[in-house]
Amino acid sequence: MKIGIIDADLLGRQKHRFPNLVCEKLSAYWKEKGAEVELKLDYENLNEFDHVYIAKVFTDTWVPKWIQESVNMDTGEANLPENIHVGGTGFFFANAPNLDDEIEHHMPDYNLYNDWIDNEVRKAEQAAGEAGKKFNKRTFMVQFKEYTDYSIGFMTRGCFRKCPFCVNQKYDKVFRHSPLDEFYDPSRKKICLLDDNFLGCPEWRTILEELKALKKPFKFKQGMDERLLTDERCEVLFSASYDGDYTFAFDNISDYDLIHRKLQLIRKYTKATNIKFYVLVGFESTDVQDIINMWRRVALLMRYHCLPYIMRYQNKNETPWKKSEYRSFYITMARWCNQPGFFKKKSFRQFCEANQAHHKTEGTLCSAMKALVDFEERYPEIAKEYFDLRFDQFELEG
Numbered sequence: 001m002k003i004g005i006i007d008a009d010l011l012g013r014q015k016h017r018f019p020n021l022v023c024e025k026l027s028a029y030w031k032e033k034g035a036e037v038e039l040k041l042d043y044e045n046l047n048e049f050d051h052v053y054i055a056k057v058f059t060d061t062w063v064p065k066w067i068q069e070s071v072n073m074d075t076g077e078a079n080l081p082e083n084i085h086v087g088g089t090g091f092f093f094a095n096a097p098n099l100d101d102e103i104e105h106h107m108p109d110y111n112l113y114n115d116w117i118d119n120e121v122r123k124a125e126q127a128a129g130e131a132g133k134k135f136n137k138r139t140f141m142v143q144f145k146e147y148t149d150y151s152i153g154f155m156t157r158g159c160f161r162k163c164p165f166c167v168n169q170k171y172d173k174v175f176r177h178s179p180l181d182e183f184y185d186p187s188r189k190k191i192c193l194l195d196d197n198f199l200g201c202p203e204w205r206t207i208l209e210e211l212k213a214l215k216k217p218f219k220f221k222q223g224m225d226e227r228l229l230t231d232e233r234c235e236v237l238f239s240a241s242y243d244g245d246y247t248f249a250f251d252n253i254s255d256y257d258l259i260h261r262k263l264q265l266i267r268k269y270t271k272a273t274n275i276k277f278y279v280l281v282g283f284e285s286t287d288v289q290d291i292i293n294m295w296r297r298v299a300l301l302m303r304y305h306c307l308p309y310i311m312r313y314q315n316k317n318e319t320p321w322k323k324s325e326y327r328s329f330y331i332t333m334a335r336w337c338n339q340p341g342f343f344k345k346k347s348f349r350q351f352c353e354a355n356q357a358h359h360k361t362e363g364t365l366c367s368a369m370k371a372l373v374d375f376e377e378r379y380p381e382i383a384k385e386y387f388d389l390r391f392d393q394f395e396l397e398g
């Protein structure tokens, strides 16, 4: 039996660097059955395989037209040759069918991407050699750490919130999904959890205790729901050996007061500087009110030494911020906020000035400075309130 597996995001997104868990589970499932499994890096000769599985997480990832056009997003079905199977939110958004239990609960094949990684290393080494440059394999390998260092899985599934912008609409609650040993590989240094709303699971405490008992750094890759933070949850969460940033979400301005209280709560338990909040923009509108709402959230996070990460909303068909008169302003804000090195050291104005200083065409404004100037001319009061705020002007209390 010959099985082809295509991680469409790997092929269609230039800088994509995260393994597709479904691909890894399919690979392990078929290898266990004695099949020959290949991670395919193109869409050629698919008829040579008994089965080809194409998985896609992002709706805007390119796949050949004949595949994309076969897909019915509303029914979760595709009209393709018998040996070709497509799946994932990238094809079916909220209607993506579940995997069979046998596959869903299979230990992933963490070696699926090994040959591809080896090949990337070889290419980079060769290119460095040809350019007369030194090749540092260790530095180069950092980009593959999610493939090489982590056990990856879902301890829980589901969410009860049903946010209108979210793909996660199937369930009304958060429930236990996999035991740790279903995906935990002791030879791997770290653990990455893909849970949708882990803190909303009634068994959150047991799960955190299980993770802590492994004595390995772990992280929740999706934004955690800070609205659910309590003293008890903070105590357990912030005393863990956490890997990288604690990531939460601050999607709605209507949660402003609640989030403010939760920020105070977080700061009762930790002074960590690796606390990040996704800030969704361009969803309710893309007018000046959306810009104000963005700034209010960014300024509040700054006061508590938390980092905003601007998430510009897009759905399966549209990218509204791109059509906005503030398109360039959204881009500049994202460039400033999403690079902590800039956000922690410069105000928005200083960031734009630094961009201008590197601008090559004399007598003209760079796009960042132009976005600032245009906005300030129209809304001087808003600019006065926010453009000169600096992360380091706020001191953490306590």
Ligand code: SF4
Pocket: 159, 160, 161, 162, 163, 166, 167, 168, 196, 197, 225
């Ligand atoms: S809380 Fe998070 S996971 Fe749940 S619906 Fe909202 S965005 Fe999705």
